[in-house]
Amino acid sequence: MSELLKKARAVRENAYAPYSKFKVGAAIRTTSGGEFIGCNVENAAYPQGLCAEAAAIAAMITAGEKHIEEICIVADSEKPIAPCGGCRQKLAEFSTPETVVTLAGLEGDCTLHTIGELLPDSFGPDHLLHP
Numbered sequence: 210m211s212e213l214l215k216k217a218r219a220v221r222e223n224a225y226a227p228y229s230k231f232k233v234g235a236a237i238r239t240t241s242g243g244e245f246i247g248c249n250v251e252n253a254a255y256p257q258g259l260c261a262e263a264a265a266i267a268a269m270i271t272a273g274e275k276h277i278e279e280i281c282i283v284a285d286s287e288k289p290i291a292p293c294g295g296c297r298q299k300l301a302e303f304s305t306p307e308t309v310v311t312l313a314g315l316e317g318d319c320t321l322h323t324i325g326e327l328l329p330d331s332f333g334p335d336h337l338l339h340p
């Protein structure tokens with residue numbers, strides 16, 4: 210198991226998920242080697258909840274970084290579970306189609322994906338940024 214995956218697994222324990230009981234941990238490594246972790250944070254006003262991936266992205270941006278090299282996501286399931294659509298979009302904003310996404314459940318096995326596989330033909334910053 211990679212060190213990054215271990216960090217995602219560890220931070221999942223900190224998740225605040227009393228409503229769904231579904232804990233998620235995420236760990237990002239940036240192209241400069243920085244590492245940022247996040248877990249899901251739910252709220253009694255349900256739509257105010259925050260996904261683990263979004264929390265890790267917020268930590269990365271707060272630290273002044275924005276280029277994701279790899280992300281590991283550990284979900285509360287036996288087998289790996291793919292990130293929600295909103296998180297795919299959020300991750301794509303700071304990734305390339307080749308950026309590696311490692312998904313893991315609570316058992317040992319994990320699956321490898323790319324952002325391009327998870328969100329093909331995506332809408333992104335290039336559609337809005339004009340020369």
Ligand code: THU
Nearest residue numbers: 229231233249260261292293296
């Ligand atoms: N969740 C994540 O943290 N990431 C995802 O990609 C999917 C869902 C969280 C949100 C909520 O706290 C719980 O999992 C159940 O949906």
